[in-house]
Amino acid sequence: MxxxxxxxxxxxxxxxxxxxxLLTMLGVVIGVAAVVVLVAIGTGAKQEVENQVNGLGxxxxxxxxxxxxxxxxxxxxxxxxADADRIGRALGTPGQVAVTLSSGETVRFGNNSAxxxxxxxxxxxxxxxxxxxxxGQYLRESDVDTRRRVAVIGSGLAATLFEGADPLGRNLSxxxxxxxxxxxxxxxxxxxxxxxxxxxxxPVTAAQRLFGDRTVDAFALKAPSTDEIEGxxxxxxxxxxxxxxxxxxxxxxxxxxxxxxxxxxxxxxxVLAAIAAISLLVGGxxxxxxxxxxxxxxxxxxxxxxxxxxxxxxxxxxxxxxxVLLTTIGGILGIALGVGGALGLSAAFDQLPAVITWWxxxxxxxxxxxxxxxxxVVPARRAGRxxxxxxxxxx
Amino acid sequence: MTGQHVxxxxxxxxxxxxxxxxxxxxxxxVEALRGVSLTVGRGDYAAVVGPSGSGKSTLMHLLGGLDRxxxxxxxxxxxxxxxxxxxxxxxxxxxxxxxxxQAFQLxxxxxxxxxxxxxxxxxxxRRAERRRxxxxxxxxxxxxxxxxxxxxQLSGGEQQRVAIARALVGDPQVLLADEPTGNLDxxxxxxxxxxxxxxxxxxxxxxxxxxxxxxxxARAHRQIRVRDGRLEPxxxxxxxxxxxxxxxQHPGRPTERHLTGEVAGRGGTSS
Ligand SMILES: Nc1ncnc2c1ncn2[C@@H]1O[C@H](COP(=O)(O)OP(=O)(O)OP(=O)(O)O)[C@@H](O)[C@H]1O
Ligand SMILES: [Mg+2]
Numbered sequence: 001m002x003x004x005x006x007x008x009x010x011x012x013x014x015x016x017x018x019x020x021x022l023l024t025m026l027g028v029v030i031g032v033a034a035v036v037v038l039v040a041i042g043t044g045a046k047q048e049v050e051n052q053v054n055g056l057g058x059x060x061x062x063x064x065x066x067x068x069x070x071x072x073x074x075x076x077x078x079x080x081x082a083d084a085d086r087i088g089r090a091l092g093t094p095g096q097v098a099v100t101l102s103s104g105e106t107v108r109f110g111n112n113s114a115x116x117x118x119x120x121x122x123x124x125x126x127x128x129x130x131x132x133x134x135x136g137q138y139l140r141e142s143d144v145d146t147r148r149r150v151a152v153i154g155s156g157l158a159a160t161l162f163e164g165a166d167p168l169g170r171n172l173s174x175x176x177x178x179x180x181x182x183x184x185x186x187x188x189x190x191x192x193x194x195x196x197x198x199x200x201x202x203p204v205t206a207a208q209r210l211f212g213d214r215t216v217d218a219f220a221l222k223a224p225s226t227d228e229i230e231g232x233x234x235x236x237x238x239x240x241x242x243x244x245x246x247x248x249x250x251x252x253x254x255x256x257x258x259x260x261x262x263x264x265x266x267x268x269x270x271v272l273a274a275i276a277a278i279s280l281l282v283g284g285x286x287x288x289x290x291x292x293x294x295x296x297x298x299x300x301x302x303x304x305x306x307x308x309x310x311x312x313x314x315x316x317x318x319x320x321x322x323x324v325l326l327t328t329i330g331g332i333l334g335i336a337l338g339v340g341g342a343l344g345l346s347a348a349f350d351q352l353p354a355v356i357t358w359w360x361x362x363x364x365x366x367x368x369x370x371x372x373x374x375x376x377v378v379p380a381r382r383a384g385r386x387x388x389x390x391x392x393x394x395x
Numbered sequence: 396m397t398g399q400h401v402x403x404x405x406x407x408x409x410x411x412x413x414x415x416x417x418x419x420x421x422x423x424x425v426e427a428l429r430g431v432s433l434t435v436g437r438g439d440y441a442a443v444v445g446p447s448g449s450g451k452s453t454l455m456h457l458l459g460g461l462d463r464x465x466x467x468x469x470x471x472x473x474x475x476x477x478x479x480x481x482x483x484x485x486x487x488x489x490x491x492x493x494x495x496x497q498a499f500q501l502x503x504x505x506x507x508x509x510x511x512x513x514x515x516x517x518x519x520x521r522r523a524e525r526r527r528x529x530x531x532x533x534x535x536x537x538x539x540x541x542x543x544x545x546x547x548q549l550s551g552g553e554q555q556r557v558a559i560a561r562a563l564v565g566d567p568q569v570l571l572a573d574e575p576t577g578n579l580d581x582x583x584x585x586x587x588x589x590x591x592x593x594x595x596x597x598x599x600x601x602x603x604x605x606x607x608x609x610x611x612x613a614r615a616h617r618q619i620r621v622r623d624g625r626l627e628p629x630x631x632x633x634x635x636x637x638x639x640x641x642x643x644q645h646p647g648r649p650t651e652r653h654l655t656g657e658v659a660g661r662g663g664t665s666s
Pocket of ligand 2: 451452453
């Protein structure tokens with residue numbers, strides 16, 4: 001009952017000073033809103049990356065030369081096309097190892113041209129990656145074997161070069177060499193910053209000649225199931241270690257990529273949210289300040305309550321509740337503002353996908369309540385400790 | 396509850412034995428009370444008079460357990476307050492004492508009935524029960540028709556009645572009123588006095604009232620004269636006190652113990 005009464009008194013007190021209460025809340029409102037928005041955008045970015053990485057296909061393993069460490073320079077590849085067969089044989093799945101050798105080239109058709117990523121690949125690509133074909137077909141083994149100058153192009157590139165006309169069977173120029181279009185990819189959007197609808201796939205052998213290169217950049221493998229990822233990874237590395245004893249290779253899984261990207265984004269989100277949380281602290285100081293004013297203003301009320309029987313903790317609790325009420329109402333307003341702001345931002349800007357997780361508003365609410373307790377405790381204890389006589393005598 | 400008296404119903408409601416109260420003010424000791432002994436028994440009706448600054452309010456605060464004496468023994472509801480923690484003392488006040496202040500001390504944003512019910516919050520009573528008792532108390536002081544008025548919507552006399560209802564609501568043994576008519580005009584003041592006297596007569600509540608108004612003081616059963624922090628001897632209570640010479644000195648100077656024992660009535664003389 002005393003608690004109920006304390007709530008009633010706290011609500012009455014806040015209502016009596018509506019404008020002041022609102023202004024005091026503002027710091028908390030802004031702080032909470034900022035944290036909610038930043039966490040939503042950070043989470044959205046992370047989820048977007050996850051979608052893109054997972055959209056490549058399931059249980060992927062990418063094998064690249066060198067040590068894959070954040071900040072280390074890319075290593076020149078010594079991998080050969082034949083290594084793909086070796087790995088495939090070791091795994092018992094020949095023809096299931098995708099290779100890639102890429103370079104940026106200018107692609108032309110008639111008067112239209114575009115700069116796009118040209119990937120030299122093999123027929124394993126659609127087996128490993130999710131890469132649906134909209135029209136025509138993908139590269140075949142014979143195309144690779146005979147170094148045939150055929151190309152499969154992304155839907156975006158098709159639109160740019162052919163402007164609605166049917167690209168199939170047409171010849172376009174890739175880095176000055178004529179290639180015949182045999183297929184068009186279905187649109188898959190962009191992934192990890194590269195526009196995959198703007199790619200050109202040509203047989204890896206044709207690419208090696210075009211780029212004047214005898215190596216390939218990387219291999220991509222698909223494990224039959226999640227459980228077998230580690231085994232496939234180990235086998236692939238073992239094959240390469242056997243063939244190139246004094247070189248290092250890395251086999252990264254999607255989980256590793258996601259882990260790394262997730263850590264970076266997570267750190268970024270945390271840092272931004274922490275900066276935003278500073279305004280929450282400032283808001284808390286404001287609450288503390290106003291509560292001290294409130295205690296002073298209501299010194300006589302405190303004296304009276306103590307005179308008629310209020311204990312120290314009754315008074316302390318009353319003022320603590322008032323502070324907590326102030327910050328939690330501010331927290332709720334801040335959550336509403338933050339959720340609205342995050343959704344509004346992501347609606348307005350494609351690059352800002354915001355995802356509201358259940359825990360961020362819950363955490364924001366808990367933190368605002370904690371701010372109330374933390375910053376309310378000093379004024380509340382001061383109120384509780386007032387001597388009834390001193391308080392009653394005050395004018 | 397802690398507020399129950401422990402020494403039986405015969406114990407005086409309030410008892411001060413040689414209490415002093417001094418304040419430290421900028422390194423200087425101000426002795427507001429310099430050794431006062433006093434008993435307030437059940438059903439007592441006493442007026443505390445004396446010049447400004449003589450220590451009347453200080454005495455009232457001590458008697459009401461709002462403050463603690465620097466030296467001496469103070470018993471409220473039969474309990475030595477030196478042995479009580481602040482919270483225990485609060486409970487004793489809640490159960491034993493009703494305070495009436497010169498400035499009413501009502502909560503401005505709160506209705507009359509909730510103002511009156513406030514002390515019961517700290518007794519742990521339910522809201523419905525609190526309001527029921529508060530309504531009763533307001534009816535007893537003739538304010539049953541103003542339950543939902545706020546202090547600002549009441550006259551000074553009405554506010555003081557509400558304050559008296561608040562002092563009464565917990566069924567105290569003693570009402571301590573520090574200049575309860577000080578902010579009221581003469582007529583309203585007399586009405587408030589009549590109310591206090593009626594409560595004293597009909598309900599047996601002891602009333603101690605500080606006043607500068609000699610007419611008010613004259614109505615009490617006895618007068619406690621304070622000067623420079625001490626009690627002055629007063630003549631034995633007379634049925635018709637002479638209002639023209641309130642500070643008249645009594646030649647034979649009885650001891651304070653004698654004085655209080657005499658006027659405290661039944662069971663007051665413990666020595
Ligand atoms: N908190 C305090 N600190 C220092 N001195 C105090 C304090 N309270 C009271 N005094 C002093 O104690 C003395 C008695 O004060 P008290 O208020 O009891 O007088 P009073 O008889 O009630 O006067 P009045 O009739 O004007 O109300 C005064 O000299 C006063 O200045
Ligand atoms: Mg006074």
